[in-house]
Amino acid sequence: MDIESIEYPRYLLCKEIFMALDFRSLLAEHIPDGGRGARPRRGKYDFAVAYPDPASLPHDKIMECLSEALSETGDDLAVYPHPQGNTPLREYVADKIKRERDINATADDIILGNGSGQPIDMISAILVNPGDVVITDEWVYGGTLNTLRRHSADIRGVSADEEGMDPDALNFEISKAIQEGKRPKYVYLIATFQNPQGFTITRRRREQLLEVTHRHGVPILEDDCYADNRYGGDQVTSMYNLDDQNSVMYVGSFSKIIAPGMSLGYMTGPDEVLDRAMTVKSGRISEFTAMAVEKYARRYLDAHVEEINNIQRVKRDAMLASLGENFGTGAEWSDPDGGLYIWMKLNDDADMVSLSSKALEEIDVGFHPGTNYSPDGASGRNYIRLCYGYNQPEEIEEGIGKLGAFLAKEGALKS
Known part of the structure; x- marks a missing residue:
């Protein structure tokens, strides 16, 4: 039989009524909802994510080592x-x-x-x-x-x-x-x-x-x-x-x-x-x-770790000092010996989930609300995490100053 002579039902050929497969009905139930979306906007004062100081990245030395490794074992x-x-x-x-x-x-x-x-x-x-x-x-x-x-x-x-x-x-x-x-x-x-x-x-x-x-x-x-x-x-x-x-x-x-x-x-x-x-x-x-x-x-690596730790120590100290100057007794925060983060507790009634978006929009300061770190995904609305890794010390001081004034205006600080 000549396949070209077969007459297919009209509905199989009609693009106007073609229905795309709905994958939503096929999605695994145990995978949380999410999406691609746009890349989140970063604040000028980016205390949200754990980026290291860009100036400390050892570009030249890594390229040197890669070139050498390729020549030896490429x-x-x-x-x-x-x-x-x-x-x-x-x-x-x-x-x-x-x-x-x-x-x-x-x-x-x-x-x-x-x-x-x-x-x-x-x-x-x-x-x-x-x-x-x-x-x-x-x-x-x-x-x-x-x-x-x-x-x-x-x-x-x-x-x-x-x-x-x-x-x-x-x-x-x-x-x-x-x-x-x-x-x-x-x-x-x-x-x-x-x-x-x-x-x-x-x-x-x-x-x-x-x-x-x-x-x-x-x-x-x-x-x-x-x-x-x-x-x-x-x-x-x-x-x-x-x-x-x-x-x-x-x-x-x-x-x-x-x-x-x-x-x-x-x-x-x-x-x-x-x-x-x-x-x-x-x-x-x-x-x-x-x-x-x-x-x-x-x-x-050993020398590099010593170098970046010296850089991060200065940044941590700048953030801690600025928190003391701008927050006083209005909040409680950690004083870590290392790592990249400071954990802060605000007024019990503070909603830092909504204020995180507002702070990014109004004062260009980014931070993460405590709900990001809660097993139930809902607790910790009056907590925030601050990272001191990315900005320079003077930017940290300026950004924490803006954040303190903003949170005071929003009634998020303890009285």
């Missing part, structure tokens, strides 16, 4: 790299975390990822079933919260004081979940320079938290991505090192000490976790990035 780009990531860089990471965080690991124990976010996602993928309990701080990094929501976790926040998460509150929350038949899959902790609260968990408190999790048979996921950003205080050993029951999973990152745009992190942990994580690992990190970072890290 032919390796003709084949896919090791599934766990660039081997020389994994060897460097193993040396680094042994030297600085007291973690015994070899290159075989390291998996590279896109920032620390991909390892956290991989760990969640292999441990968390829909409805499983994961415990975090009462206020915690929004990126991890979004990851846990994608995995349909039951996220439960635990309060903290200046020493870190409250072990009694953690014990209560774990016991409650177990009574419900939902033993938590893990406790997520940013133990050093917590985001957004800024505290570092003391060694004594780390040991207390481990005692609680050991008693209940619950692992810890230690996110150590800010450990290098220290401006004062004493270094505290990693929870991974303090653990004697093979119950801690560890992730770290180069993003905050080299460049966020390079998005390079790593993980280690128990063999069972590493083996299973490789089954859900999606894609490989850029071999260009890995080769450049490995060369750069061995040659320049």
Whole structure:
């Protein structure tokens, strides 16, 4: 039969009544709503996101190291790299975390990822079933919260004081979940320079938290991505090192000490976790990035970290001083020894969600409301997170001055 002679029903040929497929009916129910949208406008005084000082980015040295790596091992780009990531860089990471965080690991124990976010996602993928309990701080990094929501976790926040998460509150929350038949899959902790609260968990408190999790048979996921950003205080050993029951999973990152745009992190942990994580690992990190970072890290990283910490220390001090001058007793805020954030509590009735948009429009100041860091996505409307990484000290002082006057006018400060 000649296919061209077949007469198709007219409705199959009529474009006017053609109906496009509605994908909304097909979307997975466990994925939160979102969208592409326009890129959010950044304020002149950008205290919202954790960008480093642009002047501190080591462009020339990274290009030097990439050029050298390409001349030495560029032919390796003709084949896919090791599934766990660039081997020389994994060897460097193993040396680094042994030297600085007291973690015994070899290159075989390291998996590279896109920032620390991909390892956290991989760990969640292999441990968390829909409805499983994961415990975090009462206020915690929004990126991890979004990851846990994608995995349909039951996220439960635990309060903290200046020493870190409250072990009694953690014990209560774990016991409650177990009574419900939902033993938590893990406790997520940013133990050093917590985001957004800024505290570092003391060694004594780390040991207390481990005692609680050991008693209940619950692992810890230690996110150590800010450990290098220290401006004062004493270094505290990693929870991974303090653990004697093979119950801690560890992730770290180069993003905050080299460049966020390079998005390079790593993980280690128990063999069972590493083996299973490789089954859900999606894609490989850029071999260009890995080769450049490995060369750069061995040659320049220690000096670069010292340099950027000196820069960030000045910025932190500028923000703290300006907060004291412009806010007085009208707010409470953290005083971190490192990291990039200051956590602030305003008047109990303040709605910083709506005021964040208004401040950006009226005074060109950006900040994040506390709801971004709440497990329930609604609490913390009277809190904000301020980042001092991007602007110069004089801009920080000017921006905090504008913010103080604006919040006073809006009635957001404590009386």
